[in-house]
Amino acid sequence: MKEESNEKSILRELGSWLLYLLFVLVFSYVIITYVGQRTRVDGQSMETTLYDNDNLLVDKISYRFRDPKRFEIVVFPYQYRENTFYIKRIIGLPGETVQVIDGYVYIDGEQLDEHYGNELMENPGIAGETLMLGKDEYFVLGDNRNHSSDSRDPSVGVIRREDLLGRAWIRIWPLDQFGAIKHE
Template sequence: MKSDEEKYLAEEKNIFKELLGWLVYILIIFGLTYLVITFVGQRTRVTGSSMETTLSDGDNLIVDKISYRFRDPERYDIIVFPYQYQENTYYIKRIIGMPGETIQIINGEVYIDGEILGEEYGAEVMQDAGIAEVPVTLGEEEYFVLGDNRNHSMDSRDSRVGILKREDLVGRAWVRIWPFSEFGVIKHE
């Protein structure tokens, strides 16, 4: 028969094992969360109207950070990238110009390699061509991005944003999670 002291020590040992088990479980959850946020996806919030009507102010999105490790970005992808002049600020725009192409905005219309783009996004005539008033030729792994609400967007036309390099792309907007009435996978084309 066990003494009271032995029972107490055995019970204390079981409590310690239980706590240690929970601690390991919590550490594993934190580790997996860190890996997912760092390499797979992250939540981001749309601020402003530069992507209207596709995305609205206050929309919450999940950004796919892994697909560009396996494939190249494509024209019309909605991407997220850091704004270089303000820490922890990310912009959401649409890829319009691809590596090796020459982009120019003439009379408010986007021309790529001398041909009018003829897209459904950004249907309004752009008031300001910015740096694309003259032909802009993209180098390897460089992208020209525009907001869908062209006259209310700071994008590649503005030298503070400029041409993006592939390494600047955090990821591709994937799913809208808020508001619930708009929940779903984001269409890029």
């Protein structure tokens, strides 16, 4: 009688652990798929805002409720390499015209007032001519303009809304830089 009670207790405990493990797996899947994701900065294209090997959490939920805004730092997949994500800053919004003239960005014919980075762009790329963004298109640039593959490069081009994974939210590594990402 005592052994049978012991077996039921062990099976009940095992079932409880399996149920808990299933809950954790389902909860983790929902969080990673719909709410947030970790990504790592690879390269120098976002310096002096983000640095090589910084680890970030990406907010995947905000854009389900609102439109992306100018100057937000976004994450999107690179179309020519699987499991590769780019991290860039939104510069041009849907319906606007974008052009780079003498190293400066112009939006709808007006020079953009930017508060990060000090260097002039040496290569305007496809933005040397006026680009008209569609109703769901964004023009993105790296903060380190002369060392960034971004919307000026035809291999990246303009980014469609549906391709935005989310916005950079929190830097989690290195620990001495831990904190919310500033979107200026």
